[in-house]
Amino acid sequence: MTIRPLMGLFLGSALAAFSSVAMFSNAAWAEDVTVSFLTHWPPETVAKLEAAAATYAKDHPGVKVEVRAVPFGDLLTTLRSQAGQSGGPTITGIYDLWLPELARDKLVNAAPEASATDVTTNWPKGVATAASVGGTVYGYPNEIDVYALNYNKKLFEEAGIKEAPKTWDEFYAAAEKLTNKDKGQQGFGMINSWAAGVVHPFASLLASNGGALVVDGKPQLDSDNAKATFELYEKLIKSGASVATMGTADANTTGPFLDNFVSGKTGMIIMANWWESALKAGMGDRFADIATAPIPVGPKGDGPHSISYSWMTVVSDGATDAEKKAAWDFLAWFNGPTSGENGASAMGDLLQSMGILPSRTSDVAAFAERLKTPFLAGYVSVLSEARPFPTVLGGQEFTESLQGHIEAVQFGKETAAEAAAGAQADATAILEKAAQ
Amino acid sequence: MSGFRKSIVAMLAPSLGLIAIFVLVPIALTIWLAFTKWSSQTPFSTATFIGFDNFREIFGTSSVGRDFKGAMVNTALYSLLSIALLLPLSVLFGMLIHQAELRGANILRTILFATYMVPMIAVALVFSKLYSPTEGPFNQILSWVGIGPQPWLSSPDTALVSVVLLNVWQQVGYFTILIIAGLTQIPHSIYEAARMDGARGPSLFGFITLPLLKRTLLFSAVIALINAVQVFEPVALITQGGPVGSTNVMTYHIRRVGIERAQGGLGSAMSVTLLLALVVTVTAVFALARREDRR
Structure with a gap:
């Protein structure tokens, strides 16, 4: 068997002790700079990133950008265990929820003035804010993800449903009509065993019922809006529609x-836009059966609101000055309007290849036609009304705790009322402890 | 110090030094970190001493305590189930293969041991498909005998057992080899004497084979326990600790807390507790065995 986490923790401690020695040798290396780029992207996207790096290297012969790819499930672990270490990644693509803790522990380098100005000027305000902590910009935002209702038009037709549900009542009625126990068919699919996959659709339904997960740093999971969202889940499960x-x-x-x-x-299902490539791969021609619609609106809601989250690239504070300088220069080029085609950035090209929405304003304009596909248009339409997922200290633990309570409702281990009360108590303790 | 003693020290120093650096020092560091508040993303110098707070928290009523105790229970269940299935199965297979007259015993032995050599990543990927509720072969086979589809990894009531079955499938060959090694140590003359006294099949097994296999079984149980406590890959690759934390075992939970959440102090306290629990359990098993021997 491979090294176990228990032993990994022990060995990690020992390796960390040696890292300071190794750092000296790094600083004394030759003038050529190697910038490592840690990502969770799949091989075909990594190939595009390597191609972009090769293009950059033509005009920057002293800089080599080396890509390191890990599975999505291992990205955070790799980042936590290698960030700030000698030999750790110079650039890392991160989920914005992780930024507050990385900034608190001084693992990420504050963007130089030119890059900070670039971000605040060329990205929407909300996205630039998510890439900042305490007003300091820490990286270049890239993808933005929002959620929408994905539905199977063929199944809708068979069930005699004319259009996508707009309200929770319509949504519940549609889910019931789509359910066919003899065929093993469910109306609405709820995810389990994947923290963000569980929490984000729930948070989108909550936002569309006029609620929020966190307001001014305080969790709001026992609000009437949240209780109603837990009750919707409970009702769908009990009826067999989920x-x-x-x-x-x-x-x-x-x-x-x-x-x-x-x-x-x-x-x-309620799912993010980046799933387009997974759906296409799994469905082939039947992907044409899939349509998108805004999140159904709850009784207390004022309209459909997806939650949104973004990803960004940060630079390690533990890198040498030469590496940091090269990394920021590469990121400025990679995210800038001259590196891609037709005024798009190379990053925008890369994101679009995966069906992901770019966040740079000029990229959104450059890909306007591409974003008009029936699938993506449904996501673009909800972007302006999206609510950012709260990026707070303790955000990962908060998410996992809420995931536990949502799954407990899904599997009948807690009632909606118990889940709301439990989630609120846990979240309050988690956020208070993280803020200390 | 005499020249002989000096040479002993000189010869042992390299290996003992490596053990000290790579085993003892990290263990000591982990024990120290268990009493601190420390973000595992930062240098050790940032750790601040907080006494027993981490231990109070992991045994408390907060979500941290609930999750930790849940992971302890899951690990204990996983270990007990694994041992309860592995030992009888390995004895059964061992007895079958050990019969000299069984044709193809060597092939069977090779097949059984081959499962142990398959990397866990491959086993996990294959089993995740075998367990698939809708398209998985296991449910298709069950349907042939009139049993409805089982949720396997998709339900909190069956997920842990499903991971145990995967573990048993992979490790049973290894333990079978251990049992065969134990069986070869039992002299034939004892069986012959027992047969002359009228003992037959079940009596031979119950009064000769099992008692004389006790040391092998004890060793196998301890190894199976240590392996089971360290289970990580199938959980990380397939279930992610879910659904509803039903497969959240200690090693996976420690990684989640100590590395993903960067709560190094808490993660270290959990590691130390797991280590202590394992030491106490193994010591108790050996103590019980010694007491049985004295009887």
Whole structure:
């Protein structure tokens, strides 16, 4: 068997002790700079990143950009265990939820003035804010993700449903109509075993019911809006319109949840735009059966609101000055309007290849036509009304705790009321402790 | 110090020094960190001493305590189930293969041991598909005998058992080899004497084979326990600790807390507790065995 985490913790401690010695040798290296770029992107996207790095290297012969790719499930672990260490990645693509703790522990380098100005000028305010802590910009934002209702038009037609549900009542009615126990078909698919996959659709339904997960740093999971969202989940489960055992996801965010939707055994799901490539790969020509619609609005809501989250590239504070300088220069070029085609950035090109929405204003303009596809247009339309997922200290633990309570409702281990009360108590303790 | 003693020290120093650096020092560091508040993203110098706070928290009523105790229970269940299935199965297979007259015993032995050599990443990926509720072969096979589809990894009631079955499938060959080694140590003359006294099949097994296999079984149980406590890959690769934390075992939980959440002090306190629990359990098993020997 490979090294276990227990032993890993022990060995990690020992290796950390040697890192300071190794740092001296790094600083004394030759003038050529190697910048490492840690990402969770798949091989075909990594190939595009390597191609962009090769293009950059033509005009910057002293700089070599080296790509290191890990599975999505290992990205945070790799980052936590290598950040700030000698030999750790110079550039890392991170989920914005992780930024506050990385900034607190001084693992990420504050953007130089030119890059900070670039970000605040060329990205929407909300996205630039998510890439900042305490007003300091820490990286270049890239992808932005929002959630929408994905539904199978063919199953809708068979069930006699004319259009996508706009309200929770319509949504529940559609879920019931789409359910066919004899065929093993469920109306609405809920994910389990994947923290963000569980929490983000819930948070989108909550936002569309006029609520929020956190307001001014305080959790709001026992608000009437949140209780109603837990109750919606409970009602869907109890009626059989959602079957919890059909929603398991594995470490690659695939598994039965994806299998059931692509094989036509799930009528509706709430999912992010970046899943386009997974759906296309799983469905082939049947991908044309999939449509998107805004999140159904709850009784207390004022309209459909997805939550949004973004990813960004940060530079390690533990890198040498030469590496930091080269890394920021590469990122400015890679995210700038001259590195891609037709005024788009190379990063924008790369994101679009995966069906991901770019966040740079000029990229959104450059890809306006591409973003008009029926699938992506549904996401672009909800972007302006999206609510950013709260990026707070303790955000990862908060997410995992809420995931536990949502899954407990899905599997009948807690009632909606118990889940709301429990989630609120846990979240309050987690955020208070993290803020200390 | 005499020249002989000096040469002993000189010869042992390299290996003992390496053990000290790579085993003892990290263990000592982990024990120290268990009493501190420390972000595992930062140098050790940032750790601040907080006494027993981490231990109070992991045994408390907060979500941290609940999750930790849940992971302890899951690990204990996983270990007990694994041992309860592995030992009888390995004895059964061992007895089958050990019969000299069994044709193809060597092939069976090779097949059984081959499962142990398959990397866990491959086993996990294959089993995740075998367990698939809708398209998985296991449910298709069950349907042939009129049993409805089982949720396997998709339900908190069955997920842990499903991971145990995966573990048993992979490790049973290794333990079978250990049992065969134990069986070869039992002299044939004892069986012959027992047969002359009228003992037959079950009596031979119950009064000769099992008692004389006790040391092998004890060793196998301890190794199976240590392996089971360290289970990590199938959980990380397939279930991510879910659903509803039903497969959240200690090693996976320690990684989540100590590395993903960067709560190094808490993670260290959990590691130390796990280590102590393992030491106490193994010591108790050996103590019980010694007491049985004295009887």
